[in-house]
Amino acid sequence: TGKRHDFHYTYEVGYDDKGVIDGVTVDMTSRCGFSADLSGPVMTRALCHFDNAYWLSDVTIDGFCGKTNTQSNTAFRGFGGPQGAFAIEYIMDNVARSVGEDSLDVRRRNLYGKTERNQTPYGQVVEDNVIHELIDELEATSEYRARRAAINEFNANNEVLKKGLALTPVKFGIAFNVTHFNQAGALVHIYTDGSVLVNHGGTEMGQGLNTKVAQVVAHELGIGFNRIRVTATDTSKIANTSATAASTGSDLNGKAAQDAARQLRERLSAFAAERYGAGQVAASEVRFVHDRVVVGDVIVPFEEVIAKAYVARVQLWSDGFYATPKLYWDQSKLQGRPFYYYSYGAAVSEVVIDTLTGEMRVLRADALHDVGASLNPALDVGQVEGAFIQGMGWLTTEELWWNTGGKLMTHAPSTYKIPTVNDTPPDFRVRLFKNRNAEDSIHRSKATGEPPLLLPFSVFFAVRDAVSAVGNHKVNPPLNAPATSEEILKAVGAVRAATAAARQ
Known part of the structure; x- marks a missing residue:
């Protein structure tokens, strides 16, 4: 070998x-x-x-x-x-x-x-x-x-x-x-019970990559780590993955997963502001913390917001992408x-x-x-x-x-x-x-x-x-x-x- x-x-x-x-x-x-x-x-x-x-x-x-x-x-x-x-x-x-x-x-x-x-x-x-x-x-x-x-x-x-x-x-x-290797994608799905599935392009080999990516998504959505499940890397889900190498696993895939989770949070913030804020709370003021969604004086369990968002036909999944900036090489x-x-x-x-x-x-x-x-x-x-x-x-x-x-x-x-x-x-x-x-x-x-x-x-x-x-x-x-x-x-x-x- x-x-x-x-x-x-x-x-x-x-x-x-x-x-x-x-x-x-x-x-x-x-x-x-x-x-x-x-x-x-x-x-x-x-x-x-x-x-x-x-x-x-x-x-x-x-x-x-x-x-x-x-x-x-x-x-x-x-x-x-x-x-x-x-x-x-x-x-x-x-x-x-x-x-x-x-x-x-x-x-x-x-x-x-x-x-x-x-x-x-x-x-x-x-x-x-x-x-x-x-x-x-x-x-x-x-x-x-x-x-x-x-x-x-x-x-x-x-x-x-x-x-x-x-x-x-x-x-x-x-x-x-090689500059074009510095890119990654991720998918984040939220299910109606409030659980979250994440798939990204990195390979878990014992270094804790899945744990770190799950932490990033949990932090972005303001929910407990126990709600997150990371599934095995599969190019039928995330295509054209770069190697999990050059110490970039968490940098690239963490940022891609964060991008996907942030899109979901912003989408849910707009829904929650309209549903619970009575027009008095802007979407940017909605906070996701400790498995709850805070809309002004109203505090709603995360899973309740998800269930109502589903009924309201809000998209509960998103893809994310990240490309490392500032790089060039001759x-x-x-x-x-x-x-x-x-x-x-x-x-x-x-x-x-x-x-x-x-x-x-x-x-x-x-x-x-x-x-x-x-x-x-x-x-x-x-x-x-x-x-x-x-x-x-x-x-x-x-x-x-x-x-x-x-x-x-x-x-x-x-x-x-x-x-x-x-x-x-x-x-x-x-x-x-x-x-x-x-x-x-x-x-x-x-x-x-x-x-x-x-x-x-x-x-x-x-x-x-x-x-x-x-x-x-x-x-x-x-x-x-x-x-x-x-x-x-x-x-x-x-x-x-x-x-x-x-x-x-």
Whole structure:
């Protein structure tokens, strides 16, 4: 089966003595297998996420799709975004160590600004930047500085075990790079007993999409969540659906369902004003709250209004549609505004490694993620937790390898190691950043699906920090992802060799 495209990077970077990047060139080559599949769009998304949360004044990014004698690779959560952003984080980590500064300080100096230093390499202006405030909050709540000092002391007193710490940011663009995919439809039916049926074009796959859409409709009609039933996606009801991908499921389908429900509410408001208002109440003044319809001083149960509207031959169903505004993209120039808005986040991870065996444990992880005005905090926290563990597996244990004939040998749970419950950090703190989307998304919320997959970059770079402690942080460890025990041991050996050579 298809796997995520693995990437190989070569780069050159210029920076000053404080680690501020003056210019960078990078070549990203992906393993695509014997056929292209989604390799082109995956690389485009990687190119648009190379900057991650950093302003790069002068940058050249080249992406190459490599044809190989292996099965074709495909898209997975993040769709190339994680691979693109990983490269600049590796560069930042190298630059910080090269100038002898804490990696967090170097990352801060390179962040996008609010009103200047805010244009991406592909031409979009970052208008909703909250990364500075978010990192400030996480640095304080995670006690980053105190823990850094404690880890330095631990490493000075331990030869075999070494601890590492890293804080990494996330800026992730939300929308399909292909503009016409950013559309959705929905149907909302109200039955004479006051129950409501919703059908939309998104696919529920355990992420809570149906719950969020039902909440949106319930809120728009002022009724209880228990009145709503969402039926399975069916293109005989909602045609020409876009993929439930690019983290747009709730954004697109929530807005489409809201549009349908709003049409129904306005239709019912006009009826209720005429039926119960005696000409004294305008339709715009009718309110739908707590399963009741309030018309001036008259309060009527929702189901009663529906029953009487049916008798009065008021249409009790409606279709809704939504198309994301402000998007444009020139594929030939790779310039434009491919994203409606950005989701932000940051995470701090603390790890310990055994320099004799290469074993690694994540001791604590603190994640703070921006989901705007959350539609459902319980679902969103669950998505962040799941994405963190999933991304941690991608970067630490889930190694793919092929034999010389191009056959994938890591093909089963016995050889392909995903994280287990035992790999979950014993101290795992996930919080949502208080924020409202600057753009008119559904109830000013933000997407939650893909962006938090980048939060466990902090795990990988904490491992790299621990390895670098072997050489007193004077050597940039040549650590590849995933940072398996074997890769950690190789990197430890390389750091020791480089340190010994420097002493001679």
